[in-house]
Amino acid sequence: MDIFFQQVINGLVQGSIYALVALGYTMVYGIMGLINFAHGEVVMIGTLVAIAVTSSLIGAGVPVAVAGLGGLAAALLVCMALGWSLERVAYRPLRGSPRLTPLITAIGMSIILQNLAMIIWGRNYLTFPPLLPKINYEFAGAHFTLVQVAIVLISAAAMSGLVFLVYRTRLGMAMRATAQNPAVASLMGVNINRVIAAAFVVGSALAAVAGVMxxxxxxxxxxxxxxxxxxxxxxxxxxxxxxxxxxxxxxGVLLGLIEALGAGYIGDLSGGFLGSHYQDIFAFIVLIVVLMFKPSGLFGEKTGERA
Amino acid sequence: MLEVTGLHVAYGGIQAVRSITFHVNEGEMVALIGANGAGKTSTLKAIARVIDAVGGDVHFCGEDITRIPPHHVIRKGIALVPEGRGVFPRLTVAENLAMGAFLRHDKAEMAADLDKIYGYFPRLKERAAQLAGTLSGGEQQMLAIGRALMSRPKMLLLDEPSMGLAPIMVQKIFEVVRAVAAEGMTTLLIEQNAKLALEVSQRGYVMESGEITLTGESASLLNDPKVRAAYLGE
Known part of the structure; x- marks a missing residue:
C-alpha cells in the first residue's frame, strides 16, 4: 500500500504527457485515417529545440522563467511548422493512395527526422535546464514535485483548449464535419486541405508542449x-x-497509471524475478490485449473497417 | 442560369455520362429522370465538383465553373443535397444546419433563415440538439435540404430526395420542395420516381445509358407513351 499513492501520482504525470501526444495521433487519424508515426519525432524535436533555445537564453543571462517561455515558444513554432510541412510534403501527395503507402511514408519521415536531429544535436544525451525550482510536496506518504504539478496542470489546460477549439469554434466544427464526411464538408465550402493542415498544426503544438514537459x-x-x-x-x-x-x-492517463503501478508491483508479482525497468512491457501488453479483444478501444467508434 | 454543354463523366474507362447538353433557366424547376445507372447522379456530382468532368463544360450565371475547386461551388450559389443525404452523423441537427451556413457571417439573416427552415420542418426544431445520426431517414432528408437552404443558394441540386422514404415522408418533403420552388428557387431535381418529378417540375430531361434521349415540358413528358411505358410502369 505504501507505494500505491506514489505510483498513482507518477502515473498521472506520465499519463498526462501520453495524453497530449496521443491527441496528435488521434486528431490526424480521425480526420484522414492516417497513423502519423512521425508524431513522436515531432515531440523529440520540440524537446531539443526547447533545450537549445532555453540554454542559450540562460547562457545570455536571461532569467530562467523567461528563458523557459522562450524555449516553449520556439518549440511551438518549430513543431507547428514541422507538422504543417509533414502534411504538405509527405502526406498530401499520397492522398487517395492505398493505406499502406502513407503509413510506410510516416515511418520513413520518422527515420529522417531522427537522423536530422542526430546531425544537428549529436548522439549524446543532452541535459534539459531545470525550469522550475525543486520544491517537494508530501501527501499521504507520497512525494511529488512542483514540476509534476505543473505538468498535470499544463496538460489539463492544453486539453481544455483543444476541447474548446474542436467543440466551440468554426474551425473545430469544420474539423469534425471533415472527419465524418469530407466530400460533403467540401460541398459546404470547407477547404479540406486547410482543415487537414490545421489538424497537423494543432496536434504538433500539443506535441511541442509535451516535448517541453x-x-x-x-x-x-x-x-x-x-x-x-x-x-x-x-x-x-x-x-x-x-x-x-x-x-x-x-x-493516456490510464496507460500512465498502468505503467506506473505495473512498474511498482512487478517485483512483488514476479517474486523479484523482474524489476521496475521492465515497465515498458506494460504498454505493449495493453496494446496487444486491446487489439485482440476490443480493437475499437474503450470509447470505440466504428473504426474497424477503416483501420 | 445553369448551362451544361457536352458534359462527359467517366470512372476508370466506364462512361457514366456521354456528352450531355442541357440547361436550367432562372426560377425554373427541371427534372432529370431515368433508370438506376443512367448517369443522373454522376451529372449532378460533376456540376457540384464532387467528381471531375472528363470533357465538356458547366456554366453558372455565365461563369465557367467546370474546373473550380470543389469548396468554391457553394460560394457561387449552388447547393447540392447529395444522394443518401450525407448528414454529419455525429454533429447535432443544429450543427448540421450551421455547417450549411459555413461561409456566411450575416448572423441576423442566418437566424432568419434558420427560423424559416424550422418553419418548413418543425421536426428539425424539436430535434435541434440531437445527433443527426439518430434521426430517421426522412428526418435526415429534411436536414439535408435544410442544410442546403442555410447557404442561401441561388440554385438547389436535389439528388433522389424520395429515395428509401415512406410515402408520407416523400409527400412532406415534396411539399417543401414545391414551396421553396414557388418562392423562385432554381432547382434541378433528380428522381427515379419519374411521376413525382414530372408533376412538380416545369421541364424534364430523360437520361438513358449516359445520354439524354428525350426532353420537353414535364406535362407532355408525363403523357408521352414512351415515358409512360419505360418509367411510369404502364
Missing part, C-alpha cells in the same frame, strides 16, 4: 527519445479508441 521532467533528452514515447502515446490512443479525443485523453 518531458524534457523538464526527466531533465534529459536524446534524438531517439521520440520513438518509444510515440509508440506509447499511439498505444494510449488505441486504448482509448483511435479517432476519439476523449479516448486519447483517458487512454
Amino acid at each position: 518531458v524534457g523538464s521532467y526527466y531533465e534529459i533528452a536524446h534524438y531517439q527519445m521520440g520513438f518509444m514515447l510515440g509508440l506509447k502515446a499511439f498505444t494510449a490512443a488505441v486504448l482509448g479508441g483511435i479517432g476519439n479525443l476523449a479516448g486519447a485523453m483517458a487512454g
Whole structure:
C-alpha cells in the first residue's frame, strides 16, 4: 500500500504527457485515417529545440522563467511548422493512395527526422535546464514535485483548449464535419486541405508542449527519445479508441497509471524475478490485449473497417 | 442560369455520362429522370465538383465553373443535397444546419433563415440538439435540404430526395420542395420516381445509358407513351 499513492501520482504525470501526444495521433487519424508515426519525432524535436533555445537564453543571462517561455515558444513554432510541412510534403501527395503507402511514408519521415536531429544535436544525451525550482510536496506518504504539478496542470489546460477549439469554434466544427464526411464538408465550402493542415498544426503544438514537459521532467533528452514515447502515446490512443479525443485523453492517463503501478508491483508479482525497468512491457501488453479483444478501444467508434 | 454543354463523366474507362447538353433557366424547376445507372447522379456530382468532368463544360450565371475547386461551388450559389443525404452523423441537427451556413457571417439573416427552415420542418426544431445520426431517414432528408437552404443558394441540386422514404415522408418533403420552388428557387431535381418529378417540375430531361434521349415540358413528358411505358410502369 505504501507505494500505491506514489505510483498513482507518477502515473498521472506520465499519463498526462501520453495524453497530449496521443491527441496528435488521434486528431490526424480521425480526420484522414492516417497513423502519423512521425508524431513522436515531432515531440523529440520540440524537446531539443526547447533545450537549445532555453540554454542559450540562460547562457545570455536571461532569467530562467523567461528563458523557459522562450524555449516553449520556439518549440511551438518549430513543431507547428514541422507538422504543417509533414502534411504538405509527405502526406498530401499520397492522398487517395492505398493505406499502406502513407503509413510506410510516416515511418520513413520518422527515420529522417531522427537522423536530422542526430546531425544537428549529436548522439549524446543532452541535459534539459531545470525550469522550475525543486520544491517537494508530501501527501499521504507520497512525494511529488512542483514540476509534476505543473505538468498535470499544463496538460489539463492544453486539453481544455483543444476541447474548446474542436467543440466551440468554426474551425473545430469544420474539423469534425471533415472527419465524418469530407466530400460533403467540401460541398459546404470547407477547404479540406486547410482543415487537414490545421489538424497537423494543432496536434504538433500539443506535441511541442509535451516535448517541453518531458524534457523538464526527466531533465534529459536524446534524438531517439521520440520513438518509444510515440509508440506509447499511439498505444494510449488505441486504448482509448483511435479517432476519439476523449479516448486519447483517458487512454493516456490510464496507460500512465498502468505503467506506473505495473512498474511498482512487478517485483512483488514476479517474486523479484523482474524489476521496475521492465515497465515498458506494460504498454505493449495493453496494446496487444486491446487489439485482440476490443480493437475499437474503450470509447470505440466504428473504426474497424477503416483501420 | 445553369448551362451544361457536352458534359462527359467517366470512372476508370466506364462512361457514366456521354456528352450531355442541357440547361436550367432562372426560377425554373427541371427534372432529370431515368433508370438506376443512367448517369443522373454522376451529372449532378460533376456540376457540384464532387467528381471531375472528363470533357465538356458547366456554366453558372455565365461563369465557367467546370474546373473550380470543389469548396468554391457553394460560394457561387449552388447547393447540392447529395444522394443518401450525407448528414454529419455525429454533429447535432443544429450543427448540421450551421455547417450549411459555413461561409456566411450575416448572423441576423442566418437566424432568419434558420427560423424559416424550422418553419418548413418543425421536426428539425424539436430535434435541434440531437445527433443527426439518430434521426430517421426522412428526418435526415429534411436536414439535408435544410442544410442546403442555410447557404442561401441561388440554385438547389436535389439528388433522389424520395429515395428509401415512406410515402408520407416523400409527400412532406415534396411539399417543401414545391414551396421553396414557388418562392423562385432554381432547382434541378433528380428522381427515379419519374411521376413525382414530372408533376412538380416545369421541364424534364430523360437520361438513358449516359445520354439524354428525350426532353420537353414535364406535362407532355408525363403523357408521352414512351415515358409512360419505360418509367411510369404502364
